[in-house]
Structure formats: C-alpha cells, structure tokens
Amino acid sequence: MSAPHKIVCYPVGNGDTTQIILSNGRRILLDYCHRKKGEETESPEIDLKERLKQELKNAERDYFDIVAFTHADLDHIQGSTEFFDLQHAEKYQGEGRIRIRCLWVPAAMLLEEVERDEQSEEFCILRQEARHRLLEGKDILVFSKPDTLKDWLEPKLKERGEAANARDHLFIDAGTIVPGLSLASDGVEFFCHSPFIKHCDGTDIVRNSASLVFNVRFLIGEATYDYFHVGDTEWTDIEDIVKTTLYHKNDDRLAWDLYNIPHHCSYLALSDEKGDTETNPKPLVKHLLLQGKNDAYMVSSSKPIPDLEESYKETQPPHIQARKAYKRHLEEVEGRKLLVTMEEPNANKPEPLVFEIAGGGIIWRRSISIGSAAIVTSRPPRAGS
Known part of the structure; x- marks a missing residue:
C-alpha cells in the first residue's frame, strides 16, 4: 500500500505555513512564518x-x-531570508x-515598490x-503577467539578447493547471484561481487581492479530494473567483474537503460587516462555503478564538463572529x-495539524512529530464516502 499524501498546518500564531508532503516524497511549502519568540x-x-x-533531515x-509565497x-x-538559500x-x-x-510567487511580488512596504x-x-x-529563466513560476511586469521584463531581456517572449513559459494564468505536478505522476495538481491580471496591474497593488489562491486536487485510486488554499484574500476577491469559475464552468474547482480559512479568520473574508454575534457571508462567498463535501474540515491559521464576551469586540483577527459563520456552514x-492551529x-x-489523504478520504491525525505514530482523532468515513 502506498504512503498517503499529507497536509501539515503549523501553529505560528496569526500567520501561515502549510506543507504538502506527497506520497512520492515531493514537498511543497506554502508560505513561511518563523517568529523568534517561537524559539523560546x-x-x-x-x-x-x-x-x-x-x-x-529525517x-x-x-x-x-x-x-510558494502567497x-x-x-x-x-517572516524569517524566510535567513532560512532559505x-x-x-x-x-x-x-x-x-x-x-x-x-x-x-504572484506577479505583485516582483512589482511592488520597496518604499511602500513597512517590512521593506x-x-x-x-x-x-x-x-x-525570472531573468535567469529557471527555478521559478510567476502567477499572472500584467502589462506593468512586461514593461519591466522585456527591456531587460532585450539587453540580454533574448526575445520578448523568452520567459512566457514561466508565467501562469488564473484558470489554468500549474505545470510541474500532475495527477498521473504525483497524485496532485494545482488549479490556479487567482491572481487575475487586474489584481497586479498598475501602481496601486493590494497584496491580499493579488495573492495566490489554489484548488489543490489529490488523486487516490480513482477518487479525488480537494484542498482549497486561500491565504489572505478578502470577500470581494473571493466573489470574483467564484463568479469567474462558474462562468468558465469549472464548478468542480470550488469543491473542498479541506478549507483554509482566509486571513486568520477575519470577517473581511466573508463580508464588509462583522455582525454583532455572527458574520453573514456575501452571496458568492456563501456559495463557496456550501461547496464543502460531507466529512470536510476547515482550518484557521490563527491565534485561539474563544467564545468570550470580550471576543466580540476584537478589531483584529481572528473574529469570533467569523468563526461562528464558518462553523455553521460547515x-x-x-x-x-x-x-484552529493555535488551539490543538x-x-x-499546540502541535501541527496533520491531515492524511488516503483511500478513506482526508483524515485529521494528531502526532507529536511528523512521521511518528499517529492517533486518529476523527470518526471513520461515513458509509459510501
């Protein structure tokens, strides 16, 4: 029996780091947030x-x-420039x-002006x-190719004596499957939902809107299971994603067995209004939430979200009103x-949340360390699932 795929969500506070470990050994890291206080x-x-x-090392x-940096x-x-070669x-x-x-990386990461960045x-x-x-033409994929990026890249390629389209194979458009991974060879494929060109063009780039959003589809036997990875995208962008996906009849790419709750459980990923006791999602956001399959999970990469009186007054995420909305739709x-990553x-x-994707579907398992004996902490799959 082949090894299962794994999705590991790490407890880094209000931050994101997720690792996908494929059954063939390949490893994909989505974001990296190392906090110095974590060393204490x-x-x-x-x-x-x-x-x-x-x-x-193991x-x-x-x-x-x-x-991938969303x-x-x-x-x-945070900490990535000290960790990576x-x-x-x-x-x-x-x-x-x-x-x-x-x-x-999203195209926005190549275009943003440093002086506009607080962590420059x-x-x-x-x-x-x-x-x-990108200039060397290897070891990178850039998501979206806005005119602003073409204007920066093409003169530099000309200086190198290369054609204006010499890097086109390194750009990925929304609505396409990302090359380099496949269901046939890896048991996984990434469908790119975002960013759209409009999110990355011009001088007024909004990072959350221009971030990477994926449907990650796993193949086990003849069955497929879907992980929806969202990052910090807000409700207006989610509605754009849903509307565009439905228009192109890619409805199945909105389905999910595991949903990465955006923006550390901020209500802004659901609506522009937090609500007194519960956030009411906008219609197309609600549509996405209702694409969850039986036995699906949601994960909030965030601080704990206690249901206490003072929690309802919090201005910064996570928001208890959002948690209640997600829980109700689940x-x-x-x-x-x-x-919640900081609660388990x-x-x-807290320890990393480990999900295994095998013949029974996506199953949450808890373990002290990746690769050690795991304890099943979810009920077995329903009959017929």
Missing part, C-alpha cells in the same frame, strides 16, 4: 525553523521541491540554508530573488470539524 520554550508558537529542518534532503505580508514571509547573492547562501528547487528589508530581498530567477454541509491539542503548546 514557553512560547506557544512553534519553532518553525528547527521543526522544518528536522523534518527535512527525509534526507536539504530542499523543498516548491516554495503574498508578501510579514506573516507569510537564495540564488541572487552569496550572502544568502551556505551551509544550513534550505534550497528552493522552484519558487512560486525582507520583502526587498525576496523581490530581488524572484526577479533574479455543519450545513455535514462537515466534521473546524480546527491545547492553546499552551
């Missing part, structure tokens, strides 16, 4: 740097096959650094890395459980 034993946040290095590798906010890139400068290379075989140093380094790889599709197994010392 009393901190509830995980020491992400050491955890990932140990996992890679797998006898010093690289990820793919690292967007450039600090809670999605970067090709554009020797100072970011050397022993102990983790290599990236292929870097995935780390963002600037990653922007340099992405630009370097129950409506007969899903299993909404999980407890809020004092």
